[in-house]
Amino acid sequence: MNADTTSVSLEELVQASGLSEAELRDLVGYGALVPREPAATHWTFSSHSTLTVRTAGRLRSDLDLDLYAVSVCLRYLDRIEALEQQLRHLQAQLPALSGAR
Amino acid sequence: MQYKDYYQTLGLARDASADDIKKAYRKLARQHHPDVSGEAASGEKFKEIGEAYATLKDPEKRAAYDALGQQPAGQEFRPPPGWNYGGARAAPEGDGFDAHAFEDLDLADLFAQMGAARGGGFRARPDQPVAGEDFDTPIAVSLEDAFQGTTLHLDLSVPEPDAQGRMRHVTRTLEVRVPPGTVEGQKLRLRGRGGKGHHGGRDGDVYLHVTLKPHPLFRASGHDLYLDLPLAPWEAVLGTEVEIPAPGGALLLTVPPGTRAGRKLRLAKRGLPRAGGVAGDILAVVQIDVPPHPREREKELMAELAKVSSFNPRAHFAKETAR
Numbered sequence: 001m002n003a004d005t006t007s008v009s010l011e012e013l014v015q016a017s018g019l020s021e022a023e024l025r026d027l028v029g030y031g032a033l034v035p036r037e038p039a040a041t042h043w044t045f046s047s048h049s050t051l052t053v054r055t056a057g058r059l060r061s062d063l064d065l066d067l068y069a070v071s072v073c074l075r076y077l078d079r080i081e082a083l084e085q086q087l088r089h090l091q092a093q094l095p096a097l098s099g100a101r
Numbered sequence: 102m103q104y105k106d107y108y109q110t111l112g113l114a115r116d117a118s119a120d121d122i123k124k125a126y127r128k129l130a131r132q133h134h135p136d137v138s139g140e141a142a143s144g145e146k147f148k149e150i151g152e153a154y155a156t157l158k159d160p161e162k163r164a165a166y167d168a169l170g171q172q173p174a175g176q177e178f179r180p181p182p183g184w185n186y187g188g189a190r191a192a193p194e195g196d197g198f199d200a201h202a203f204e205d206l207d208l209a210d211l212f213a214q215m216g217a218a219r220g221g222g223f224r225a226r227p228d229q230p231v232a233g234e235d236f237d238t239p240i241a242v243s244l245e246d247a248f249q250g251t252t253l254h255l256d257l258s259v260p261e262p263d264a265q266g267r268m269r270h271v272t273r274t275l276e277v278r279v280p281p282g283t284v285e286g287q288k289l290r291l292r293g294r295g296g297k298g299h300h301g302g303r304d305g306d307v308y309l310h311v312t313l314k315p316h317p318l319f320r321a322s323g324h325d326l327y328l329d330l331p332l333a334p335w336e337a338v339l340g341t342e343v344e345i346p347a348p349g350g351a352l353l354l355t356v357p358p359g360t361r362a363g364r365k366l367r368l369a370k371r372g373l374p375r376a377g378g379v380a381g382d383i384l385a386v387v388q389i390d391v392p393p394h395p396r397e398r399e400k401e402l403m404a405e406l407a408k409v410s411s412f413n414p415r416a417h418f419a420k421e422t423a424r
Contacts, residue, residue, distance in 0.1 A: 005377070015232060015303055051288055054235070054308075055136055062151060063130055063137075077136065081286075085323075088285060092322035095329050095388055 007036060007044040016050045017057035023067055027056060032071035102179065102206045104172035107153035115171070119158070126154040135237075144237070152209045161186065162212050186215060210260055210268035233305030234260065234296030240289075240309045242279055244316040244326075248348040248373055250281035257307065259296050277309065282374040284323055287311040318346065324373040324381025330366065331390040332356060347371055347383055354385060362389045 013033075014021055027033040028043070033052060035043035052074060059070045108115050111125040130151075131137060135144030156162045165186035172178050236257060255275045260268045275294055283289070288308055295305025319326040330343065340358035344351050345368065352368055360366070365384045372381025392399060 016235075016306070047290075050290065051308075058134075058136055062134055062147070064127075073136075080139075085286070089322040092320040092325070092327040093384075093386065095386065096320075 006047045008047055008050055010043050010045070013045060013049060013053045017053035019053060019057050019060065023060075024053065026067045027053070027071055027074075030068060030071035032056070032074045102177070102208060102211070104169075104174060104176045104178045105149075105153070105208050106171070106174040107157050107166060109174060110149050110153040111157065113157075115167070117157075119160075122154070122157050126150065126158070130154075155209075156212045162215060165215065166212070206267065207260075207270050210270070213260075214268055228300055230302035231299040232302040233298040235305045235308065236295045237308045237310060239312060240277070240279070241312050241314050242283060243314045244319055244321065245348050246279060247283045247311075247313055247321075248281060250283070251279050253277045253279060255309075261297060262299075275307065279311075280376060282324065282376055282380070283311055284373060285311065285313045285321055319348070319383075321373065324375050326372045326381065326383045328383060328385045329388055330354075330356075330385035331388045332360065334389055334391065337361070337387065337389050343385075345383065345385065352383070356387075360387055362387055 008016075010021060010024060013019075013024055017024070019027075024033060028035060028038070033045065033049060033056075035045055037044070055077065056067075056070050056074060059065050059073050060067065065073065108117065111117075111122065111129065113121060113125050117125070130147065133140065133144070133147045133150060135147055138147075140146065156166050165184075168184060168186070169178075169180055236259070238255065238257065240253060240255070242251070242253075253276075255277055257273050257275055258270050259273050261271050263269050275291070277289070277291065279289070288310055291307040291309070293304040294307045298304045313321050319328050321327075326348070328345065332341070332343075336356060337360045338358065340360065341356045343354045343356060345354050347368070349371065352371060354366060354368060356366065364387045366387065368383040368385070370380040371383040374380045395403070
C-alpha cells in the first residue's frame with residue numbers, strides 16, 4: 001500500500017468505508033479525499049484513499065460525527081501521522097543510551 | 102454463552118435513560134476510539150463499548166437484554182426458557198426452543214442476529230447482499246523479517262454462520278506474506294480474507310498494521326536504518342574499516358581519517374528494500390568513545406599527545422569571549 005501506484009474506484013471506496021457515494025462526494029468537496037483527476041468523469045483514487053475512507057466511515061458511525069467534522073478530524077489525523085513520522089525519524093538519529101551498550 | 106454486563110461496561114445503572122446511555126457512550130468513545138486514542142489497532146476496549154451501546158441504544162434489543170436477567174459478568178448462562186425476541190432465538194430455522202443451542206454463542210452475535218432479522222437483513226430480505234466484516238489487527242515484525250520478507254500465521258476470530266445459520270465465532274489461521282521492505286506504520290490489506298459475505302456481498306478484508314520490533318543495533322526511519330558507530334579517538338583520527346552486522350549480511354564500512362563525532366557515514370541502498378524503487382540507506386552515526394579504564398601506558402601516550410598537539414577543539418569559545 002505504500003508504493004500507492006494502484007487505483008481504486010469510487011465504488012470500491014463505498015464498499016470499504018460503508019459510506020454512500022454522496023457522502024464520499026462530500027468528502028471530496030471538503031478536500032478530505034482527492035481524486036487522481038478531479039475533472040475526469042469517473043473518479044479514481046490512490047489505494048491509500050481506502051484507509052482514509054475507512055477511518056472516515058468509523059468516525060461517522062462510531063462517533064456520530066457529521067461529514068464536515070469527519071473531514072476536520074481526518075486533517076488532524078494526517079497531521080498526527082506526519083508528526084509521528086517526524087518523531088520516529090528524529091528518534092532514529094538519537095544515540096542509544098550509553099547504558100544500553 | 103458468557104454473560105456480559107453492558108450496563109457495567111458503560112458505567113451505568115440498569116434504569117439509565119436513553120440520554121444517559123448516549124452520553125456515557127460518547128464519553129467513553131471519545132476516550133477509547135482507536136482513531137482518537139491511538140490505542141492498538143484492534144481497539145479491544147472500544148469494541149466492548151460499541152457492543153454494549155449497540156444493544157442498549159435500541160429499545161427492543163435493550164428489552165431483550167434486560168429479560169436475560171442480571172448475572173455476574175463473564176458467567177456462563179443460558180437465556181431463560183421462552184426467551185425469544187425478534188430473530189434472536191436459539192434456532193432461527195427451527196420451531197422449538199433449544200437452550201443448548203446457546204452454549205457456544207456470543208452475546209454480541211445473538212443481538213446482531215436480532216437486528217438482521219428485524220431490520221432488512223438476512224431474513225427480511227434474503228436476497229440483499231451483506232458484505233463480510235473487515236478486521237484490523239496489529240503485527241510486530243523483526244527488522245530481519247522486514248528486510249527479507251517473511252510468512253506469518255495469524256489466528257483470527259471470525260463470526261461465521263454454522264450449518265443451522267447461527268452465527269458462531271470460529272478461529273481461522275491466515276497465512277500472511279509480509280513483503281521485503283515492510284516499514285513501521287505500514288498497512289497491509291488482505292483482500293477478501295476477512296469475514297465471509299452473504300448473498301453475493303463481498304468478503305471482508307483484513308488490514309494488518311505493521312510495527313517493527315526494536316532491534317539492539319539498528320533504528321528504522323522509513324526505509325533508512327540508523328546505527329550508533331562508536332570509535333576510539335585514534336580510529337577517528339587515523340581512519341579505519343569497521344564490519345557492520347547489517348540485516349542483509351556483514352558489510353565493510355570505511356571510516357575516513359579525521360572523522361568527527363556526529364558525522365553520518367552512509368552505506369547507500371543497504372537499508373530496507375523498497376518495492377519498485379531504491380532501497381533505503383544505512384546511516385552510521387559516529388560517536389567517539391574513550392577507554393573506561395586506561396592502562397598506565399595508554400595514559401602516558403595520551404599525555405604525550407596532549408603535549409605535542411596544538412589542536413584546540415574550543416577555539417570558537419575564545420572568539421565568543423573576545424566579543
